[in-house]
Amino acid sequence: MHRAVSLQILLLLLCGGHVHSEDECIKASVATCDACIKSGPGCVWCQDLNFTKRGELEAVRCDTKSEILKRGCPVSMIIDPDSTLHKIRDKPLSVGKTPVQIQPQEIRLELRPGQPYTFDFTFKRADGYPVDLYYLMDLSYSMNDDLKNVKNLGIGLLNSLKRITGYARIGFGSFVDKTLLPFTDTNEEKLQKPCPREETECEPAFGYKHVLSLTDDGKNFEEMVSQQRISGNLDTPEGSLDAIMQAVTCVNKIGWGNSTRLLVLATDAGFHMAGDGKLAGILEPNQEACQLDDKNMYIKSNLWDYPSVGQIARKLEEQNIQPIFAVTETVADVYRELSKLIPKSEVGVLSNDSSNVVNLIVEAYNKLSSNIIVTHDNLPEDIAVTYKDCGGQKEHSDKGTCNNVNIGKEVTFSVTVKALKCIDEKTFNIGPLGFNEKLTVRVKTRCECECDNELNDKHKHCNKQGSVVCGTCSCNSGFLGQRCECSLGQKDEAALKAQCRKDNSTECEGRGDCECGVCKCHLTEAGNSYYGPHCECDDEHCExxxxxxxxxxxxxxxxxxxxxxxxxxxxxxxxKSKDGCITTSGSECHGRGKCMCNQCICERGYKGPKCGSCPSCSLPCQKFGSCIECLGFGSGPFQKNCTGSCVNISHTIEEKLPKSDCRVKDHEGCWMSFTMTEQDGFDKYNVKILKTRECPEGPNVAAIVGGSLAGVALIGLLILLLIKALIYVKDLKEWKRFEKEQQRRKWADGENPLFQKATTTVANPTFTGDS
Known part of the structure; x- marks a missing residue:
């Protein structure tokens, strides 16, 4: 079943059709069919008059096709613009004086935004396609032996190329380096003769010189090259990139034609690149322009910096020129790295005197011409293009490749074009590198609905106050609402406008007009529409x-x-990846966070790379005390439903515990000891419970009573002793005070001199003395 589906899709691609998979439709408060179609490739619009209920937002007409069908919209009433291709020029592949090597030559794509369209691009190498070869030679002194061989190169090289292509032309240019320190000795004598003293023939120092435009006259090539003399400079790297830029940009001077264009760079040294010019005080970057004087000398050599590798690669691609780096073994690795940055380029290793240059060029040409690379130029913004190789196996965003293509072999590439949003018509070219023939692709978008409109301005569906456009009412002047049921100046207009205010804020958020209680949103600065029930949304202000x-x-x-x-x-x-969030147990962030951008975002105070610890958390010993009592000892408030009340705890009963994390009293006052180990997630623990509890002994009544009576007696005795002691102390103080007063009475033993005893005695005559 799966193979059958895959085969159907492959057949569609090979036939130039397209695959339209239904994407989700981001639901928005869109009130028109055009706005719905612009929302995304998965959005369709139902134009059935009775699809919406009275008062229901027209936005429900916009959804995915499957949802619209579920809601009862007839298939014939669904508006779903499809992407199409129109061939403007489609000449068949042919050979001859002006061969046709690509098909088609010009197309127009009408694309639904976001919906990719795939078509076939065919290429066939024509037999006898002309070749232009420009030989660019390093004339620094180390290339002296090579120049002698190149002087006899012309006829042999032309004959070799003509055996392959039937028609070939060759040209010649030379270079050394900028005539400034530290690249060249600026002593006047050295500028005129930069070669060693023993060298009799020497060219004055120069940067780049165009010698011979492209010609099919081999003898003329040899005559012009034979007049060239060796020159010289100071440092090892040469001004190769300066020379390449002039050879590429001076199209008319060189004489590049409608042909396979080859540029052969012969050198035994590396190259200076952008930035090196600062060593000589050159600050102006290379301007990528032809600057040859009447003598075909590069006049900006000492004013412009060397070009960058990126500039060279871009200009070579623009002019469909394929470079061949014919270099010595000592610098071959340098140019192999350079070749990786320049599409359609080859590196060949020269012998010490360049005697193998003809074979090298032929071999490199065969490699270049048998490897086809299809790509685009100047791709407009908001258009994406992908390619599948001629085998249909690999897909690339910038090119399609096909290797080992023989002359006369026809190969086909699958090209997929997608417009990212609604755009005006834009144009770009697709073609094989190294060939001038290009497919012109014109792209426009289908962002407007083609509906069965009823333009009667007194349509019954619109209360005879408007016409029907794509199933919705377009009201006459002075009327508003979904069915044109509101007229301007209604008494309840204030209430209707209140419906356009979200949480009593600005009407339609200041981005739209309130009409009959519904916001009609304005356009954004970029020309898109605000949307939402209160125009609160736009698609331009995201992170x-x-x-x-x-x-x-x-x-x-x-x-x-x-x-x-x-x-x-x-x-x-x-x-999207979760590799950095998976724990050794296989859980994600230990169940305590979410994995975002391959990192855990922890919750509830947990930290660490995978939310493995919580520095601010403590073990909830007391919280789970009742569960421990019920699981370990079968008592407590949860004993009737122990399993259901304690689902977050896995427990074992232990005879001994090496340590005790928690010590909690049960409802009988006994101490329970247990350890808690946290599991993945929140409030989940493995618990080890000590089998025995520590409970207090019962009360001793006799001891308590006896102890209590003895205590009372002892307290009474102590009180009596205390009172006795206080009385004794008080009496002792009184006695001492009395003794002190007795000692102070010294006059008691003396007689008062003023005192006289009585002198009269009275006797009772009747007293007899008897008692």
Whole structure:
């Protein structure tokens, strides 16, 4: 089944058709068919009059085809513009004086934005296609022996090329380096003769000189080259890139024709590149322009810096010139690295005196011409192109390749073009590198609906106050609403306008007009439409990464990036991967966070690369005390439903514990000891419970009573002793005070001199003395 489907898709591609997979339609508050079609390649519009209910937003007409069909829209009422191809020039492949090697030659694509369209591009190498070869030689002194052989090169090289192509032309140019220190000795005598003293023939120092334009006269080539003399400079690297830039940009001077264009660079040294000119005080960058004087000398050699490798690669591709680097063994690796940066280039190793140069050029030409690379030039913004190799196996974003293509063999490439958004007509070219023939591709987008409109301005569906356009009402002047049911100046206009305010804010967020309680949104600065029930959304203000909206890896929808498959992040800035979030147990972030951009974003205070620890967290010993009592000892408040109440705990009963993380009392007052090890997730633990509890002994009544009575008696005795002691102390103080007062009475033993005893005695006559 899968193979059959794959075969059908492959047949569609080979036939120039397209594969349209239904993408999701980002639902937005779009009120027109055109706005719906612009929302995405998966969006379709239902123009059925009765599809929406009275008062329902017209935006429900816009959705994926499957959803629209589910809601009851007839297939004939669905608007879904499709991408199409129109061939403008489609001459058959042919040979002859003006061969046709590509087919088609010009097409027009009408594309639904976001919907890729695939077509076939065919190429066939024509037998006898002309070749232009420009020989660019290093004339520094180390190339003296090579120049002698090159002087006899012309006729042999032309004959070799003509045996392959039937028609060939050759030209010649030479170079050394900039005539400034530190590249060349600027002493006047040395500028005139930079060669060693013993050398009798020497060319004054120069940068680049065009000697002979392309010609099919081999003798003329040999005559002109034979007049060349060796020159010289100071440092080892030469001004090769300066010379290549002039040979490429001076198209008329060189005489490049409608042919396979080859540029042979023969040298035994490396090359200076952009930035090296600063050593000589040259600050102006290379301007990529032809600057030859009347004598065909490069006049900006000492004013412009050397070009960069990127500039050289771009100009070679623009002019369809294929370089062959004929270099000595000592610098072959340098030019092999350079060749990797320049499409359609080859490196050949020269013998010490360049005697093998003809064979080298022929071999390099055969390699270049048998390897076909198809690519585009100056791709417009908002258009994407991908290629499949001629075998249909690999897909590339910048080129399609086909190797070992013999003359007369026809090869086909699959080319897929996609417009990223609605655009005006734009043009670009596709073609094989090294050939002038190009396919012109004109691209325009289908962003407008072609509906069965009923232009009667008194249509019954619109309350006889408007006409029908794509299933919706276009109201006459003075009327508003989904069915033109509102007229300007209605008494409840204030209430209708209130419906256009989100949370009592500005009407339609200041981005639209409120009509009959519905926001009709304005266009953004970029020409797109705001959308949403209150025009709160646009697709231009999402996060950027590397100055690209949504990192170039997603679509901006209502201020949020909707990432393409394989990307994630707020700006779709990273490839989706979970390798850095998976723990040794196979869980993601230990179940305590989310994996984003291959990193864990932890929750609830957890930290670490994979949310493995929580520095601020402590073991919830007391929280799980009732579960421990019920699981370990079958008692407590959870004993009736122990398993259901303690689902987050896995436990074992242990005779001994090497350590005890927790010590908690149960409802009987006994101490329970256990350890807790956290599992993945939140509040999940492995618990080891000590088999025995520590419970307090029962009370001793006799001891308590006896102890209590003895205590009371002891306290009473102590109180009596204390009172006795206080009384004794008080009496002792009184006695001492009395003794002190007695000692102070010294006059008690003396007699008062003023005192006289009584002198009268009275006797009772009746007293007899008897008692």
């Amino acid at each position: 950027k990464y590397q100055n690209k909206l949504c990192g170039g890896n997603g679509d901006c929808k209502c201020g949020e990036c909707k990432c393409k498959d394989g990307f994630e992040g707020a700006a779709c800035h990273c490839k």
